[in-house]
Amino acid sequence: MLTFGRGELCVFGRFRHIHLQVESWDLQKKEKTPSWTMEIKTQSESSDVNLPLVPGGYVALKPPIYHSLSPRLKAKSLALGAEHSILLTATGVVFTWGMGSHGQLGHGDLTSEEEPRAVEALWGMPMSSVASGGWHSVCISDGGDLYVWGWNERGQLGLPSRGLRKTAQQQQQNSSQQAGASCQEASTSSCEGLQEEQKHEEVFISIQAFPALLDVAPSCEIQTVSCGSRHTAAVTTVGDLYTWGWGDYGQLGHQTLASLDEPQRVEFFKTEQMRVVDVVCGTWNTFAAAVKEEVACT
Structure with missing residues (x-):
């Protein structure tokens, strides 16, 4: 039906x-x-x-x-992307298959897989949950670490994104032209140091074909994670919500339509003294479940 x-x-x-x-x-x-x-x-x-x-x-x-799977693949959960699948077994092993053109399978290449294949880079680290975006994948380890891989075109992996850095590079060029004028009056060594620093800032990642450890929040473990088409949201064990990636529809919750290629805490819940307990991403939106923090009386 x-x-x-x-x-x-x-x-x-x-x-x-x-x-x-x-x-x-x-x-x-x-x-x-x-x-x-x-x-x-x-x-x-x-x-x-x-x-x-x-x-x-x-x-x-x-x-x-x-299509029957191998008896050893006792599934705990399953996540589906636009063209790929992620399976988490009862023992915490991650298997992926489907299209791999954006590195979303995590096998280190861009080839597709017709059968479930274990993500070897995660061997020895049991995972507790998996999630999938349109063309990127994430998982949480038993220790609360977040691993990401796949397409990073709009910063959905939380890694330096080429698409987002173009604007930054343009702003950098404008500032360089202004700095160039001042360099005529400054020493040659200081100008060379400025140009060398700008070269280092041009590093970006378009596709992450292997799982990469993402440090979302200092000294905080990740409790749950969800993915939209090109954005990601994660909740820490202390109840903070972090979002990153494509933000053109306001799906990141930062009161702006800007996209981000690094995790940023949604301050709304802190301001309202609320603790986030769960998050679910739609294709271009985000839903969060939160509870009011109890304030101790003095």
């Missing part, structure tokens, strides 16, 4: 004689008959059927894809 918008319901069934009937019911009405129905022919008679609910759509008569 699949539900659609505007109170419509579609029921799909498979019959003994390989006939399929599609029905549409209006959930807002108490009628005992469907508002629309269609009998589907067999695969040999018709390869696809146009549906009024989905213009240009069709019904595939093949059963859902079923």
Whole structure:
């Protein structure tokens, strides 16, 4: 059974004689008959059927894809990206498969995997949870450390991002031109030191193909993490919420539309004396569950 918008319901069934009937019911009405129905022919008679609910759509008569995994892969949790999957086993081992064009599988290359493959860089470090963005992946170790890998185009890994540093570089060039004028009056050694410092600041990471340890907050462990399409949010054990990545829709919660390539605490909850207990990211938004901090009376 699949539900659609505007109170419509579609029921799909498979019959003994390989006939399929599609029905549409209006959930807002108490009628005992469907508002629309269609009998589907067999695969040999018709390869696809146009549906009024989905213009240009069709019904595939093949059963859902079923693929059994190895008995040793006792799954604890599963996270799905736009083109890849992450599986966490009961023993804390991370397996990934699917598209790897953005390094989201964490195997050190950009190749795809048809079968679940263990992320070898995490061997010996049991993980407690996994999460996936559109093209990036994260996991939390039993010790509360956060590991990230995949695409970093908008800083969603919390690592220096080329996309975000372009603006910074432009600002740097403007300041360099101003500094160049003053360098004419300053010593040559000091000018060379300034130019050398600017070169070091141009380091960035577009794709992180191996898991990298991300220091989100000093002296704080990570309790839970969630990913949007191109942003990430993490909650520490003391109840602070940190977000980073793409912020064009205000999904980072910092009262600005700026994107960030390093974790930054959402100050709203501290200001309101609230402790965050959970966070869930949508594609372009973020939801946080928080409780009011109890203030001790003096």
